[in-house]
Amino acid sequence: MTPYADLDLEAMLTDLESDRVERKESFKGKAPDTVREAVCAFANDLAGHGAPGVVFIGARDDGTPVGLNVSDEFLRQLADIKTDGNIAPPPTLLVEKRRLLGHQLAVITVWPCDTPPARCRGRVHVRWGPRRGLASAQDERILNERRRHRDRPFDVQPVPSATIDDLDRLRFEQEYLPSAVAADVLTSNERSLEQRLAATKMILSDVEPIPTVLGLLVVGKSPIDWLSGAYTQFLRVAGVDLADPVQDDAVIDGTVADQIRRLEDKLNAHNVQGVRFGDLVQESREVAYPLDALRQLTRNALMHRTYESTHSPVRVYWFDDRIEIHNPGGPFGSVTPENFGLPGVTDYRNPNLAEALRALGYVQRFGAGISIARRLLGERLRFEVQPGFVAAIVRAAR
Incomplete structure (x- = not known):
């Protein structure tokens, strides 16, 4: 994943016949949509180049720079293309400010996807020569057959x-x-x-x-028939450790979507701290934990856990003073114990499962779950990150 040198980029910028280049004068109007479609097409690499495609922002169709001011905020806006959920699976890309032909340009370098087809808002975009469009049935067949078995x-x-x-x-x-x-x-x-x-x-x-x-x-x-650890174990313990009496327990299996729905029903049912009666007619229920934070943490656990060579389920243990969410499989790829949970640091053990959960509406934005949970919980949330598992521990409000 070595980015192109300046000389290579300048040659690509002015090569009007290249099918690995897209040029945009700005990121306004319809450009955000067409840039995402171009990124999707480069990720699919229908021509089979095996080399990155490049989107230049700040250049005319003939490659002449327009003198665009490339700010850090603008680069962050472009970097969101990877994680905003519009392209799935999330593309591998690099966003940079480069000085080419004496002018600043924003450069998005997009590497081919290992598991095509990639989709932008549910559509497969591909490129034929300098043209971009929707994939035909034959194009999709080519992309399906190109998936690499060993590296999948x-x-x-x-x-x-x-x-x-x-x-x-x-x-x-x-x-x-x-x-x-x-x-x-x-x-x-x-x-x-x-x-x-x-x-x-x-x-x-x-x-x-x-x-x-x-x-x-x-x-x-019945996924559990083939993947023995593909279930969630829920325990509500009346106390502060596992030796205390169990108030409620459930083995939650089925598809990942089934597990999410049934687990969230459990969380919702137990998430009552107290009831206040304002008068004889109305009552006000106070929750012990912000439900959206628990949703983000449990969905993350099901999405990022390892399903390979393990009989371990996701475990959700609800104690009187805390909730512990354990998922098998430690940090993956570019994520380490040191940078775990930092904004912008994300990688996907199960990128296609992440794509499916986004399509089904359980993930709105890639990489945002932990940030949302931290915003809602503050210092009540901490993580224990080990090579073989990750645990999210949420303390009850005092």
């Missing part, structure tokens, strides 16, 4: 012992597909069920309809 994340690895009958077709067609793919695209294409499952990474391919880990986690009839 675990969440899109096939589960050879499972069959397509282990996926819930009704759930896929009525719940997931309309959420993940734009309505006009669904209306216009005539793909088979197998082609649609392959395009959304639920199976390996339409010619090898073997469910992936993602398929089982998102639309599987």
Whole structure:
């Protein structure tokens, strides 16, 4: 992931025939949408260059710089393209201020995605020569077949012992597909069920309809049959340690969306600190913990946990003085114990599961969950980060 040198960028900037370059004079009007579509197209790399594409902001169509003022705030705005949830899975990109041909330009370098197709707002954008547009059925097939098996994340690895009958077709067609793919695209294409499952990474391919880990986690009839740790254990302990009496317990299984819904029902049911009676007619219930913070932390745990080679569930233990949320799998990729939870520091063990949860509405913005929880909880929230697990510990309000 070495960025281009200035000489390389200057040559690309003025090469009007290149299919790895997009130029924009500014980031106003329709430009934010078209820049995201260009980033999506470069991530898909339909031509198979295996090299990054570049979006120049501050240059005319002929490559002449316009003299744009590139501020730090503007660069942060461009960097949000990676995490604002419009492109999924999140693209690998670098945003820089570079001085080219004597002028400042904002440069977005986009590396090809390992697990195409990438989608921008539910649509697959690709590039043919200097033109950009929506992928055809054949384009999507090429992208599906290009996925690299050895380097693929675990969440899109096939589960050879499972069959397509282990996926819930009704759930896929009525719940997931309309959420993940734009309505006009669904209306216009005539793909088979197998082609649609392959395009959304639920199976390996339409010619090898073997469910992936993602398929089982998102639309599987019984994910726990194939992924033994794919469940959540909930305990409400009447005390401050595990030796105290258990007030409520539940093993919550099903798809990840099922687990989220059922777990949040549990959290909501127990999240009552007291009742105040203002008069004989009305009562006011006070919550012990901000529910949105608990949602962010539990969803993060289910999204970022490891599902590979483990029988461990996500564990949510509710004590009288605190809540502990444990998920198997320590820091991943660029995240370390030292930088864990810092703004802008994020990586994805399960990038395709993150994409699916965003499509289903459980994730609005990539990388924002911990920041939201910290804003709501302040010093009541701390993390214990170990090589094999991460625990979020939330103290009750005094």
